Every structure is written in structure tokens, then in C-alpha cells.
Amino acid sequence: MKKTRTFLISADRLRARAGLALLSFALALNPFATPVSAQGVSDEDVKPVPLLQGSVGFITNFTGGQPDLHPIAAPVVLLPIGQRWLFETRATFENDLVQVPGRSGFHGGPVQKEVEYAQIDFIANSYMTVTVGRFLTPFGIFNERLYPAWIRNLQSDPLILPIGIGPSNASTGTMIRGGFKAHPQLNINYTAYFSALSTRSPVDSDRFAGLRAGIFVPSERLEIGGSFQHLLQQERSNLFGFHTIWQPTPLPLDIRGEYAHSRRGSGYWVEPAYKLSQLPFLRNKMRRTQLVARYQQFFAGELPNDALPSVNTKEFEFGVNYYFMDGLKASSNYGRQFSAAGNLNVWTMALTYRFVVPLGPTGSAQ
Amino acid sequence: MRRNWMLFCCFGVTACLVRTAIAQEHKESEKASESAATAGLSATNSIPSHDRASPQAFRSSASEDRAARIEGEKRFRTNCGRCHQPPHKFPPRVMATAIRHMRVRAMLTDEDMRLILKYMTQ
Structure with a gap:
């Protein structure tokens, strides 16, 4: 009886807290109502058209001598509604074709289909966008900004990618985010999100809340940021990470890196990519060629995680990308993985294509 | 607590x-x-010197437009190139959708978005 009463009181408290949180959120949004309608958004002169975009790719992996063919298509649908709303969703269709002993050729199961995210964005004003639905977890930068096959410099995932992004790389809940100029030389971006527990595969997600904030210095082309997440289930632990992107102005060089820490493991990756456009010969070919390297290290944590390596692992990768035209890229890379479970070679070759198909007339500006 | x-x-x-x-x-x-x-x-x-002021106003507006385009190109290279290869130009209505998407995804500021859109749609 006492236990039941305690439960009822705590349930009431929880409800009150949830109410307070919602009220705080509503109060926070309310002052924006007038400026939003007064200011409007900057693309109001041009009426946006619904888009089907995304990427297709054919990725070939040789991990420890085992070949694996991986065709993938990831269409994105963008549906702008009015001046302030955007519905966006990305699905993935992929298959793993492997060699089966005793049979010739490559064989795969049924095509794996997944809706990676489906979210509605409301651009409240110049400083805040509210997102509701299933969204890519903004922990670090790789999952949200560098994940698509046509964007990533190396086709393999960093070892620490599963840290902080949930069981299916996405969250189910709500998020506020935005970017604004804090100083003539400084932009600030931020994201705060809450994800609810969902056990329905493949749209499963963990219950957590988190923040990410970054500072971008446009003149130096330098972005530095940090992520924090508090898990509201299981061991209720805290996760944190840091990220950076730097593009030195005098060189066609990108340097990206991330660090992530959790009780299930921690690690970092650093990835420089250099375009050969400064070489004085074969200019047309060289400006399309990019050399990439990535060094990463993973330290196993005290708790197990199926998506992370079970032992400390180091990996070095080196690759070449060639951009045939806007959106069509061939890449190839070699990597060597060192761990207590055994060292192995990783070869990857890939052809990726990014497409954009307008779902309506595009010519007129009105 | x-x-x-x-x-x-x-x-x-x-x-x-x-x-x-x-x-x-x-x-x-x-x-x-x-x-x-x-x-x-x-x-x-x-108003009284309308005939003389018009070409000046036109010139200043053209130079402002040019400056905005140059600044737009700079912002385009700085912001878009941070994550991916900067794409080629798209038709205006396509670009309006793409830039709204990037405003959310890459958290572009309002000013960056306006200048990039101007550059990409001219």
C-alpha cells in the first residue's frame, strides 16, 4: 500500500514535472511569435519545390579477405510547406551480398528497408527550429552531417560511431536547434533534444536527452563543438564528445576529428583529406582527385555493446577519391586494423552518385 | 534532484x-x-535631380548586388564545403528547398542562407 502510494505520488510529481517542462517550452516559444511573423524567412522570394534527392552507391568491402558487395540506395524526400515548415525523410534500401560456401557467385537475403528519419521542422525564427518526429541523433558530427555515402570521404564508419546515437542511429522525440551570428567573426550553433524509448524495430530508440553546441569561425574555417547526453534508462550514464572541422584557407585541405566517451567505450578519429588541385601538372585530373587518411583508436568500456568492438582497437586507413562530376565519385581505400582479437586488412572500393530530382516546376522564381 | x-x-x-x-x-x-x-x-x-540621380542609384544598386554575390559565393564555399563538395548551381526553386534543408541540417545562420541563396539562384 505504501509502495503504491509512493508510486502514485511519484507519478503525480512526474506529471507535474512534465507539465512544467511543457509550460517552460511553450513560454520559451511564445515570445518568438511576433518576431517570426514580422521577420519571415529569407527564401520567401522564391517558392521552394518538393525534392527527391539522395544517393545510390555500390560498395565493395574485403574485410580480412572476405568479400562483401553492398549496394545501397538512400532517397531523401524534402517537402517544404509554406514559408516555415519542412517535412523531410530518408529511407535506406540496402543488401549485403556474400559468398556462400559450395555455391558460386554472391548471395544476399531480402533487401533491408529502413526509414532512417522522418521529421517535421518548424523554422520558428532566425535562431530556432523545432523538430518533431524521428531524427538523426545529433551526437558528434558524423551521424548527422557526414553519414551519406556521397558525402563521406572514406566509406567505412568510424569505430566510435555507435556511441551516443542510439540503437538505430536515430531518436524519436523532439529537438530544438539553430545557428546564429554571435559576433561578426563567430557563429554559434546549438541543438537540444529528447528521445523517447521505442522498442519497435527497426525504428527503435533509447530514452535520453542531450545537447550539442558548436562555434564556427568563418574567417578561419574552423568549427569546434561538444556534445553531451544523459541516458534516461539502463545505467543512466552520461556521454560526452568533442568534434572539430578545419579547412585551412590557403590549402585545399579538410581536417575532421571526433572524440566520444561513454561507459561502453571511448575513442577518437582524425581524418585529413587533401585535394591535389595545387599540383602543377594534369590540372584537370588533379583537381578532381583527393587523398584521404584516417587514424582511429577505440578503447573498450566497462559495459558491453554489440555495435562496438569488444576489445581495444586501432585502425589506419588511406584512400583516394576521384570526382568524375558533381555528385559522381569513385573511392578506394586500404586500412589495417590492429586489435587483440586479431589484425586484419580492410579494402574498400565504391562508386557513389548523388541525385536531385525536383517534384514540380523549377524555372520560375515565384 | x-x-x-x-x-x-x-x-x-x-x-x-x-x-x-x-x-x-x-x-x-x-x-x-x-x-x-x-x-x-x-x-x-x-526628386528634383531625378534624371541625374537615377544612373548613380542604378550603379550603386548594381555594385551592391555584385558585392552580395561575391559574399554569397564566399559563404557558399565556407559553409557548404565544410561537410561536402560544394554542388553546382540548381534552379531557383530547387535551391530554395535545398537551402531550407541545409538551414536545418547544417544550422546555417539566416544571413548565410540569404546570401547563399542569392548567389546560387543568379
Whole structure:
């Protein structure tokens, strides 16, 4: 009886807290109502058209001598509604074709289909966008900004990618985010999100809340940021990470890196990519060629995680990308993985294509 | 206790953002009204010498347009190139959707978005 009463009181408290949180959120949004309608958004002169975009790719992996063919298509649908709303969703269709002993050729199961995210964005004003639905977890930068096959410099995932992004790389809940100029030389971006527990595969997600904030210095082309997440289930632990992107102005060089820490493991990756456009010969070919390297290290944590390596692992990768035209890229890379479970070679070759198909007339500006 | 603390922190951060946003909105609206007043004044003054002022106004507007385009290209290279190869130009309505998507995804500022859109649609 006492236990039941305690439960009822705590349930009431929880409800009150949830109410307070919602009220705080509503109060926070309310002052924006007038400026939003007064200011409007900057693309109001041009009426946006619904888009089907995304990427297709054919990725070939040789991990420890085992070949694996991986065709993938990831269409994105963008549906702008009015001046302030955007519905966006990305699905993935992929298959793993492997060699089966005793049979010739490559064989795969049924095509794996997944809706990676489906979210509605409301651009409240110049400083805040509210997102509701299933969204890519903004922990670090790789999952949200560098994940698509046509964007990533190396086709393999960093070892620490599963840290902080949930069981299916996405969250189910709500998020506020935005970017604004804090100083003539400084932009600030931020994201705060809450994800609810969902056990329905493949749209499963963990219950957590988190923040990410970054500072971008446009003149130096330098972005530095940090992520924090508090898990509201299981061991209720805290996760944190840091990220950076730097593009030195005098060189066609990108340097990206991330660090992530959790009780299930921690690690970092650093990835420089250099375009050969400064070489004085074969200019047309060289400006399309990019050399990439990535060094990463993973330290196993005290708790197990199926998506992370079970032992400390180091990996070095080196690759070449060639951009045939806007959106069509061939890449190839070699990597060597060192761990207590055994060292192995990783070869990857890939052809990726990014497409954009307008779902309506595009010519007129009105 | 920890939850209360987190809630308090979230509320504090939100309140700070609201305050910053309102302050900047006020500043921008003041700037806009000032420039509108100045433009109105110059228009009134230029009425008698309309024929002489027009080419000058046209020239200044063209140079402003050019400056905006150059700045737009700079912002385009700086912001888009941070994550991916900067794409080629798209038709205006396609670009309007793509830039709205990037505003959300890459958290572009309002100014960056406006300048990039201007550059990409010209």
C-alpha cells in the first residue's frame, strides 16, 4: 500500500514535472511569435519545390579477405510547406551480398528497408527550429552531417560511431536547434533534444536527452563543438564528445576529428583529406582527385555493446577519391586494423552518385 | 534532484536564448527602420535631380548586388564545403528547398542562407 502510494505520488510529481517542462517550452516559444511573423524567412522570394534527392552507391568491402558487395540506395524526400515548415525523410534500401560456401557467385537475403528519419521542422525564427518526429541523433558530427555515402570521404564508419546515437542511429522525440551570428567573426550553433524509448524495430530508440553546441569561425574555417547526453534508462550514464572541422584557407585541405566517451567505450578519429588541385601538372585530373587518411583508436568500456568492438582497437586507413562530376565519385581505400582479437586488412572500393530530382516546376522564381 | 537540476539548466539555457533572440530582433528592426527612414529621405531629396540621380542609384544598386554575390559565393564555399563538395548551381526553386534543408541540417545562420541563396539562384 505504501509502495503504491509512493508510486502514485511519484507519478503525480512526474506529471507535474512534465507539465512544467511543457509550460517552460511553450513560454520559451511564445515570445518568438511576433518576431517570426514580422521577420519571415529569407527564401520567401522564391517558392521552394518538393525534392527527391539522395544517393545510390555500390560498395565493395574485403574485410580480412572476405568479400562483401553492398549496394545501397538512400532517397531523401524534402517537402517544404509554406514559408516555415519542412517535412523531410530518408529511407535506406540496402543488401549485403556474400559468398556462400559450395555455391558460386554472391548471395544476399531480402533487401533491408529502413526509414532512417522522418521529421517535421518548424523554422520558428532566425535562431530556432523545432523538430518533431524521428531524427538523426545529433551526437558528434558524423551521424548527422557526414553519414551519406556521397558525402563521406572514406566509406567505412568510424569505430566510435555507435556511441551516443542510439540503437538505430536515430531518436524519436523532439529537438530544438539553430545557428546564429554571435559576433561578426563567430557563429554559434546549438541543438537540444529528447528521445523517447521505442522498442519497435527497426525504428527503435533509447530514452535520453542531450545537447550539442558548436562555434564556427568563418574567417578561419574552423568549427569546434561538444556534445553531451544523459541516458534516461539502463545505467543512466552520461556521454560526452568533442568534434572539430578545419579547412585551412590557403590549402585545399579538410581536417575532421571526433572524440566520444561513454561507459561502453571511448575513442577518437582524425581524418585529413587533401585535394591535389595545387599540383602543377594534369590540372584537370588533379583537381578532381583527393587523398584521404584516417587514424582511429577505440578503447573498450566497462559495459558491453554489440555495435562496438569488444576489445581495444586501432585502425589506419588511406584512400583516394576521384570526382568524375558533381555528385559522381569513385573511392578506394586500404586500412589495417590492429586489435587483440586479431589484425586484419580492410579494402574498400565504391562508386557513389548523388541525385536531385525536383517534384514540380523549377524555372520560375515565384 | 538531478532531474530538477537538468530541467532548471534546460530552462536557463532556453531563457538565455530567448533573451538573446529578442535583443537581436529589436536591434535588427531598429536598423531596418533607420535604413528605411534614410532611404525615404534620400528619395525625397533626389526628386528634383531625378534624371541625374537615377544612373548613380542604378550603379550603386548594381555594385551592391555584385558585392552580395561575391559574399554569397564566399559563404557558399565556407559553409557548404565544410561537410561536402560544394554542388553546382540548381534552379531557383530547387535551391530554395535545398537551402531550407541545409538551414536545418547544417544550422546555417539566416544571413548565410540569404546570401547563399542569392548567389546560387543568379
